[in-house]
Amino acid sequence: MRKKSIISMLILMLCNINIASGQCEIPNGNFDNFSPITNGSFVNILPDSWTESQIINNFPRTFFGRGFFNKYEEDDAVNGVALKLKRSHVEEDNMQTMSKGYIHYPCDQIPNKLRGKYKLRGAGNYGEFSVVDTLKIVVKFSTLENPVELGELELSEDDVIQIEGNKKVLNLTAETQVFQEFELDLEDLIDVPSDFVSIHLILKQGDFGSTGLPLSFNFSEAVLDDLEFIYEPSLILEENKKNEVNIWPNPTNDILHLNSKEELTSISLYDLSGRLVKNQNINYELDTSIDLSGYSAGIYFLHITGIDNKQDVFKITKN
Incomplete structure (x- = not known):
């Protein structure tokens, strides 16, 4: 119990949040607010309240000025601004197999749904092989007694570390250049205890069709906008x-x-x-x-x- 309490305190300090009560509005869920962040000799524009995986993105951010979170500014975004996701790459021929970011904050009233809009461009085709990347959105509810682990926030969901516990997962693979709405049903979790919620945004590398060989020379990108938790009228x-x-x-x-x-x-x-x-x-x-x-x-x-x-x-x- 003492170990879990210490972990909980560390996560609270990392996320710079205080325990609150009531409906769980997603901070900067419309991605209207971005701030400049200095990494090495580069100044990057990153979304307020959200966190890039430091383990995955720190090196490409510091030395190449490239990472997972990017600012999207086009007329088709709700307020002209949205969040652009790029699977991080160190060099043009050296891609990360997965990249992610997340938000973690207090939430003790579980909503019915997560709703938002997305666009996705997969890594594409290579000869006869079709390569499909996955935009994965994971919502997890946790408590002070059973907190989300730092490894879950920073590294999951790769082939080794998975998000455990009270979670729901949405996998999006269909390419679209026009914003499409999505919903993730959270009804099954309404009765579970919750002190916090974490929302994980992941772009995971696809394979060469049925060969299982990973793609290593291209990258995918997605755009997310207008994320919100939905509470039914009742x-x-x-x-x-x-x-x-x-x-x-x-x-x-x-x-x-x-x-x-x-x-x-x-x-x-x-x-x-x-x-x-x-x-x-x-x-x-x-x-x-x-x-x-x-x-x-x-x-x-x-x-x-x-x-x-x-x-x-x-x-x-x-x-």
């Missing part, structure tokens, strides 16, 4: 409570108590799929309770309606 918890309702205990094993400063008219309970599992009318009372003892353990959303149809939504955990 999962959106309102920040400004209209009815000033207090709920306790939460999490609960059975009885959930409610107290409001304004009269309540009804309460409705929904499960994660959005299915109504309980509806209870209230005769303009300020205090009431709801019995959850007969319901399965998990996450629910309690919709509370007051006078003038004011409504609040609360996330409830049933043990």
Whole structure:
């Protein structure tokens, strides 16, 4: 436990972040903000909040001024700016088989989906052999007790180090010169514990068709724009409570108590799929309770309606 705590503290310091709560908006997910970074004699323009793999990219950045993250400035980007990814190369005939970057930050409310836009140019063909590179996007949720490892952030997913734990992976191989939308479904992870999320962006070298021989004289590139986590309407918890309702205990094993400063008219309970599992009318009372003892353990959303149809939504955990 002590070793994991130390690792967690190191990752927090490396990422320069503080633990926060609530929905997990992706920092600089639209890639509008870039800053100059000096590497050796080169000044590179890199996206704010995101990190290139130092192990993979430090040498080509320092000595050749080339790396994985690049600024894309074209009219087809949402705000005229996006993130361009290039599989790093040291010399024109010496390519990295994989290159990656990532972001790691606090997140304790797991979203339903990751959505974004991409373009991809694979490494191309060589004679009769078709070579396909993969743009891989991995989303992993971790906790202080079971943190993401530094090796996962810096080196995965090559043929040796893989990202483990609560993750979802999207592999994109179809070439497109026009931005296409993509979605990565995260529904299966809604109930897992989470303190942090890491998003891994990887370009992995393709092979010569069925020969298994790696490509070594060309490189692929991709463009990403407008990354965002999507929360379904039933999962959106309102920040400004209209009815000033207090709920306790939460999490609960059975009885959930409610107290409001304004009269309540009804309460409705929904499960994660959005299915109504309980509806209870209230005769303009300020205090009431709801019995959850007969319901399965998990996450629910309690919709509370007051006078003038004011409504609040609360996330409830049933043990």
